[in-house]
Amino acid sequence: MTSRTNRHAEGLKQGDTGTAASELEHRRQLAVARYxxxxxxxVICQEMGCAKSWLYKxxxxxxxxxxxxSQERSRRPKTTPSKTPEAIEAILIALRQTLAPDGxxxxxxxxxxxxxxxxxxxxxxxxxxIYRILNRQTKEVASPSxxxxxxxxxxxxxxxxx
Numbered sequence: 001m002t003s004r005t006n007r008h009a010e011g012l013k014q015g016d017t018g019t020a021a022s023e024l025e026h027r028r029q030l031a032v033a034r035y036x037x038x039x040x041x042x043v044i045c046q047e048m049g050c051a052k053s054w055l056y057k058x059x060x061x062x063x064x065x066x067x068x069x070s071q072e073r074s075r076r077p078k079t080t081p082s083k084t085p086e087a088i089e090a091i092l093i094a095l096r097q098t099l100a101p102d103g104x105x106x107x108x109x110x111x112x113x114x115x116x117x118x119x120x121x122x123x124x125x126x127x128x129x130i131y132r133i134l135n136r137q138t139k140e141v142a143s144p145s146x147x148x149x150x151x152x153x154x155x156x157x158x159x160x161x162x
Contacts, residue, residue, distance in 0.1 A: 025071060028058045035059055084125055089133050091116075092125070096134055109134065 027048070034044050035055065045052050061069040095115060099107045109130040116124055125133075 021072065031055055032058055032062045084129055084133065088123075088125060089137075092130055092133050093137050107134075 031044055031048055031050065032055075035041065041052055041055055044050075045055055058069075092112060095112055096107045099111065099115070109127045112130050112134075113124065113127055
């Protein structure tokens with residue numbers, strides 16, 4: 001919800017998303033119904049405390065004649081074309097386990113990239129991409145002091161501390 005819709009969802013608890021969603025849907029339906037009844041857009045927006053663009057958005061969705069027109073839609077992209085393929089991620093993780101089977105010595109992104117350069121035929125991920133994949137896999141975040149001068153030569157996932 002935006003700050004504007006938060007103001008109008010008075011009395012709703014933050015964790016009560018079902019009620020908040022139905023309240024917002026009701027507000028959208030009311031605004032469109034008032035528009036269809038002939039109320040001027042300026043008056044509707046002023047009385048409801050909303051922007052004209054908000055009302056135009058819901059008016060357009062109403063005209064699309066979908067039964068779920070008043071429900072919020074996800075803004076998440078349907079695809080992520082720049083995401084590293086899972087097969088390459090699996091290769092990176094397997095390569096790290098091969099180079100350091102006991103996990104005691106961290107394997108840097110540079111070592112893995114060099115190994116891939118000499119042995120792989122797939123496209124080569126950047127050092128930062130390799131580092132992020134390995135770091136995500138170990139569920140650890142590197143300290144800010146390791147990211148100096150935008151050089152990724154020294155980047156390696158930190159060993160798990162006990």
